[in-house]
Amino acid sequence: MIQRIFCLLLGTTLLLTSCTFRSKAKTERMAAVVNEVRDKYRADEDISQNDEIFEAYDYFVKTKDYENAAPAALYSGRVRQAKKEYEAAMNCYQEADRYGRMAGDSVSAAYAQYYIGDLLNASGHEEDAIANYQAAAELWGDSLSRKAKCLNAVAMMNIVIDKYDSAFVYLEKALKLAQASEDNITEASVWNNYSVAYQLLDKNDAALDCLRKTLPLMDEKRRPIALLNLAKVYLALDERDSLEYYKSQMLNAIETVECKPETMAAVCGFLIKDALNHGDYATAFELEKQHEQVALDILSDQTQSSVLEIQKKYDFEAQANQHNRQMLSRQRLIILLTVVLIAALVIMTILILNALKKKKIEADINANLLELKKRNAQQLQEQSALKTQLDALQQQTDDKLKDEYLQKCHIIRCFEVYSHDRNNTMSFKDLEKALFEGEDHWASFEQAFEGVHPGFIDSIKQNYPDLNDSEFRYCLLSHFKLSRQEYADVLGCSVYNIDKIRASLNNKMKENA
Secondary structure, three states: OHHHHHHHHHHHHHHHHHHHHHHHHHHHHHHHHHHHHHHHHHOOOOOOOOOHHHHHHHHHHHOOOHHHHHHHHHHHHHHHHHOOOHHHHHHHHHHHHHHHHHHOOHHHHHHHHHHHHHHHHHOOOHHHHHHHHHHHHHHHOOOHHHHHHHHHHHHHHHHHOOOHHHHHHHHHHHHHHHHHOOOHHHHHHHHHHHHHHHHHOOOHHHHHHHHHHHHHHOOOOOHHHHHHHHHHHHHHHOOHHHHHHHHHHHHHHHHHOOOOHHHHHHHHHHHHHHHHHHOOHHHHHHHHHHHHHHHHHHHHHOOOOHHHHHHHHOOOHHHHHHHHHHHHHHHHHHHHHHHHHHHHHHHHHHHHHHHHHHHHHHHHHHHHHHHHHHHHHHHHHHHHHHHHHHHHHHHHHHHHHHHHHHHHHHHHHHHHHHHHOOOOHHHHHHHHHHHOOOOOHHHHHHHHHHHHOOOHHHHHHHHOOOOOHHHHHHHHHOOOOOOHHHHHHHHOOOHHHHHHHHHHHHHHHHHHO
């Protein structure tokens, strides 16, 4: 049993080791494919048939190996571009930029941004290309040579769109970096772009000086461009000897290297101008056919370069007129777009003002509603407080009426008790205590007395109208069996005065009898 388990574990380990080995082997094989395409591209060899790069790209993406996926995507884009599949190439470059940033591979990201700029430039989107070239320059960091190349490309795009001030700024930066890094090829390209800008500004002497600095730095592949620009300057200066010399040098250089279609188009344009300048219209006509064919090939491939763009602007009179018509059409379109934009801005302004006005009205209404709510809340609070006060007053009134009612009931009860038992001293004390509390105790006494002896008070007042208060009260108290001292205490006088009140009362009763 133990042997079986050991064999099973050993087999599993061997299987995993085998899988890991195969995976590592495939990774190395795919990386080798990427390196092969990269080496061929750098050697200017044809890579349009290297479709195995696509498999490597898919493999590294599927395994989430972004460090290898970035260069695989980058050179997949180069192969796509070699096949003239520009949209697919653009997608590959964008993915190379994304994977490069994810893996911290700034080199692949920088190359991707630069190649995206090349595609945008080829399709006539020079201003968009500038942004990508600038991004590439930032990604290169401390690599002075690569940064110089990117800034030189930015300058070239500014020349194409006629922004010469910006072009000279970037050319100066690129030149300093190229010289600091001892990059002769980039320095030569910068001087060449300087010459192009000066030619377009009709500063031929400055252009000639730049080209003299360019020529010793150029390699064999790029030498025809410098010679072409020198010939164009001497053509503009109408210096025939120098013109013929550099034209001959240029034609010889073209035969030794394989030039790009854009360079050949520029050469044809120059030769046409030279032929027209000599009055050799037959040669100019034949060259024009070649020029048109090359230009059509370039347009079909969507790979026009800045050299061709500049050459087309300053071609012979027919092309210049066509360019002017295009510019006029663009101006009309710009005017139309400007009018539409102004109208849109006016409408937008009106809508914004209306929205602000509506918002202000809503704010005022909300503020008024809030104020009304506050007032209502305050009124409700005041009403609640007032209701509480009224309830308290009502409770006090009810308590007072209740107390008065109970007091009256107590007095009547005391009267009734004392009426049945006049000799009960305690009953009178209760009655006295109940009656003589407060200032209106005699009114309460009379009211209680009337309740027990109805009609007696009216009878006394009617039969004896001349009684004073003391005599009248004594008359009422006479219903109770009180001592002289008790009479005095209740009436608030001395015993002597009680005797006087009694005598006066007797006399008045006798007189009215």
